[in-house]
Amino acid sequence: MASYRSAKEFREVLDQIFALMDEDPEMGPRLRDADVPQRFEFDDLDQVVNIRAARPGEEHNLVWEWSDDVDWEPKVKMSMSSETANKYFQGKENVAMAIARRRIKAGGDVKAALALMPITKPVFAQYRELVAANYPHLEL
Numbered sequence: 001m002a003s004y005r006s007a008k009e010f011r012e013v014l015d016q017i018f019a020l021m022d023e024d025p026e027m028g029p030r031l032r033d034a035d036v037p038q039r040f041e042f043d044d045l046d047q048v049v050n051i052r053a054a055r056p057g058e059e060h061n062l063v064w065e066w067s068d069d070v071d072w073e074p075k076v077k078m079s080m081s082s083e084t085a086n087k088y089f090q091g092k093e094n095v096a097m098a099i100a101r102r103r104i105k106a107g108g109d110v111k112a113a114l115a116l117m118p119i120t121k122p123v124f125a126q127y128r129e130l131v132a133a134n135y136p137h138l139e140l
Helices: 007-023 027-034 082-089 095-100 110-120 123-134
Strands: 038-042 047-053 062-065 076-080 104-108
Touching: 007 027, 007 047, 007 062, 007 082, 007 123, 027 047, 027 062, 027 110, 038 082, 076 082, 076 110, 082 095, 082 123, 095 104, 095 110, 104 110
Parallel strands: 038 076
Antiparallel strands: 038 047, 047 062, 076 104
């Protein structure tokens, strides 16, 4: 099974994906405008990341911290394995089905999170390209 080699590699890859979403001229502004703060927990790697829309005056569209020590409350909380995250970013894991099958545990305003899916769909191809070029062991 395709898996990250370490928590460090996982964060490295996801930082690149979050940066792609942040910098994308379509996705970034739409995610900022949607303003849905989220908390993701990846229990198999003991990692947590909190993501929010940039605030007025901040340079970016998104801000993320690999910590729970943040000055915002998530509107949505999701917990999953890094394997599920890898499948999702490759476009091979349907979030609604994963929630129904308990591969993703979700809380808060899940409807708001699901509404972001069409906005973030272009990142799947970018993730697959990143994986193929730099992390072929993650390919599915």
